[in-house]
Amino acid sequence: MTLSLACVLAESARRRPHHVAVVQGEQWVTYQQLWRDALAHAAALRELGVRPGDRVALMAPNTVAFPREYFAILAAGAVVVPVHLLLTPREIAFMLKDSGSTVLVCAQDFAEPAARAAGPAGVTVAVTGMSPTAPVDGAVDLDASAAQVEPLGSYVTRDAADPAVVLYTSGTTGRPKGAVLTQLNLVMNATTNAFDVVDMHADDVALGCLPLFHSFGQSSAMNSAFRAGITLVLQPRFDAAEALELMVLHHVTIFLGVPTMYFALLEEEPHVTSLPRLRMCISGGASLPVPVLEGFQNAFSTTIYEGYGLSETSPTSAVNQPRLGTRAGTVGHAVWGVEVEIAHPEPGRRIELLPPGSLGEVVVRGHNVFSGYLGMSEQTAEVLVDGWLRTGDLGTKDADGFITIVDRVKDMIIRGGFNVYPTEVEEVLIQHPDIGQVAVIGLPDPRQGEEVCAVVVPGAAGGASGAEGALDEGEIISWAKERLGKHKYPRRVEFVDSLPLGPSHKVLKRELRKRFATQGASAG
8 A cells, every 4th residue: 555644745735725824933834835835845856866765864853844854755765764853963973874874964053963963973964054255175065956956756656664753852862863764654643633632623833832843842732733734834933932832823723832831821821911712732752740720720711632643653542532531640542543452561572452440551552553663673572462552552442542651660759668659649749839840750769669759840839949938848747747648748858940851851850860869868
């Protein structure tokens, strides 16, 4: 069966040629123009020797350049390897070599680190938006090349099982792994998100503030918007105040974000005079604290539909869906064509599904599950078992089919032989009136094995750490002790001005563990 992810843009260009596809700053680009530009850049890539099946890396922010080059690579029949914008040249060079990329397409602002990485990897650099006053030595001016060649007539045909995108994991344990997503994976995920999860309407406008090199922003926002033929407003870097301005200015109706974005928007809400009229909000990437969910819904007069997914599932697996009912604190039901179940969590064990209500490892199978890790057959065999993907997440599924994610297996804290789930503790602590944000981590402890530590960002009423009347460790511990089991409440509290966030605005708990592991001791 032939299928190409490029058809997501090609079909909307055919059906809605004059509808605006992308807005970014002063640029308003129609579907017809975006597709024409993509085909011209695809021809330029072909002139550079790119052939069907080749892997081409892409390093660009949330600007018009990203979707244009993304679909140019796909139209040429090649495989997109999105590059994390915060990586060092050494880390980029690893990705280039590991993926076997032949060309690195980058935006002008990232040409310097791209060139430093591409040299050792023996990869050609093609720059889009190259400044004539600041050319990049040895790099190809992709825009100039595209202007000199005949655009492709259409996209190159691919097989549905062929790779479309290789997404590299963050590499928190061991070397980064390239998750291979097929044409079918990503076409189906875009279609499911657009028409079953979000139910996008022809006049909808979505805000694209999630990084497009990440699976959530790329598939759930960009590809889904293009699949439905709606307008995507791009924000190069998330800022809550600017995001609200963009939503009001462009009449945004759909917002997709991670919990830290919802928290920031909720904090900004009292300071603006006009609010957007949001029809649909999707939250993913991490658990959204119920107080934040309810506070946002009340302030913005809308509903947040919390969902669940990971890079290996393209990414969407389950979402609270209007047709199936919603339940705060859960990630809803499996999306169309996908099964999400709970299995015995023991590594290496064959898949043994557990009855409703049981706590175990979340497993997924369906059209969204990736084909494996690039060049890593053993690691692939560890997670793809009996046709199911082992996610590494702990969760439950009730008799009504609602799925709740309890925590990551690796984030679970074992204190004195008892399991403690950080998300559960965070849900309680965030209800403290003077706590703005909190992340709960496990730290080494000589007596308990691990101790529960709460890393707290004081809210506006909580004051700065150390100031008179500010929050203190003892007060928070006492407050938590009244509301949590004896083995769950934190014996240690650390105060910070902000939590470390990755590019997709997830809290980087590994950094917190590293920072506080050697400081202090258990309070008993």
